Amino acid sequence: MPDLELDGGGRVAELMRAARPVLLDLGGGAEVAGDWIDVVRARCDDPPADALLIRPDGYVAWAGTDGLAEAAEEWFGAGLTTSRA
Numbered sequence: 001m002p003d004l005e006l007d008g009g010g011r012v013a014e015l016m017r018a019a020r021p022v023l024l025d026l027g028g029g030a031e032v033a034g035d036w037i038d039v040v041r042a043r044c045d046d047p048p049a050d051a052l053l054i055r056p057d058g059y060v061a062w063a064g065t066d067g068l069a070e071a072a073e074e075w076f077g078a079g080l081t082t083s084r085a
Contacts, residue, residue: 001054006042015040015054021061021076022054028065032072 003013015022021037023030028050032039049063053071062071 001052001058001060002048004044004047006044008042010042012054016056016058019056021056022052023068024052024054026050026052030068032068037072037076 001012001016003011005011012024015024015038018038023032023037023039025039025041026044026047026049030039030051032053050065051063051068052060053062053068053075055061055075061075062068
């Protein structure tokens with residue numbers, strides 16, 4: 001995952017310090033339920049996708065607008081609920 005500069009001066013690398021999965025919503029209205037995944041809503045110049053599911057090792061597991069539930073289940077296991085706001 002590129003180290004994008006986010007609104008407010010933060011960076012993607014800072015989000016990864018906790019070594020947890022991150023759903024980075026860059027305007028797509030993505031949702032995922034579960035206390036084991038960090039959901040961050042932010043803006044940036046020239047976003048690569050509406051939303052990104054980032055693995056704890058910094059690799060992108062999913063990007064886009066459709067298929068979040070399937071990607072989250074594939075990478076992080078069953079029992080998730082996801083939605084598009």
